[in-house]
Amino acid sequence: MSQTQNNPTTAERVSDREFVITRAVNGPAHIVFKAWSEPDLFRRWWTPKSFGMTILSCEMDVRTGGSYRLVINHPSMEQPMAFFGTYLDVVPNARIVWTNEEGEDEGAVTTVTFEERDGRTLVIWRDLYPSKEALDEAMISGATSGFGEQFEQLEALLTDHTQAT
Template identity: 60%
Template sequence: MDAGNTSSQPAAPQHRLSVERQSERELVVTRTIKAPPRTVFKAWTDAALFQRWWVPQSFGLALLSCELDVRVGGSYRLVFSHPDAPQGMAFHGRYLEVVPPARLVWTNDEAGGSGQVTTVTFEEQPAGHTLLTVHDLYPSKEALDAEIAAGSTGWNDETFDQLDALVGPMG
């Protein structure tokens, strides 16, 4: 997945993704979702819902399994398949903070990964929308630089378009 432009950019149109490198170690993504925070939070914490929006359809990936134990100390494990990786690719970590429906914090512990900590906040906006902010804190400047160079910072409009399509009618 490609983070797109990781430098400062003008304000994004409403509901569009903004990706900004805020420091040597921080990448911040924002997007307005057309549903209330409780609904958007549920889509991030319910495995059946999460599987329906997380993987951009255009990427040729399939989410083979999704285990989410969303509680402090709980863990997650996602396994993807891709024609270039027939064994599957696993991503896992543990939840450090869970504050429904406002905040999630988790580790990214997969082997060979950069070990960033991800914080997602769900802020209520007018018209029943949610300002979603994803903050990735990397252990070093070099770790973030490497993830950007590899195109592995992972956020794009297609993912959040799928989230919007899923939760919009649920709100």
């Protein structure tokens, strides 16, 4: 768990197959949704800087039935890695649900909801894995870490974006 002065990020396994991240961010839901759905904004906060990863390309068609494809590089990798999937359900300013299809096995389904409260937005990010073993593996690999830093970067982007508009 990462703590900031006003907005803690919680990340926890809530069942054998589900991992949930929660954070209240400073900004209205329509701006937070924009940061999750517009490629030029998304790529500015998605990967934790301390991980040393670079997003080489980011294609997103954020609508029900649309798709996404991210290509990410890290100095320790021989080849960049592609992450891709399909948007199963998109409700502007409220919810985005997508598949994670990059592995050989069935991937997690991610649901992110945005609940606006007094000019802030509660973001609830749920990853539902196909099995207990798949979530165990994700946790061991580090795929379930870095969320506090990620949300700090999102907060910084929202501050910049709000001040620019």
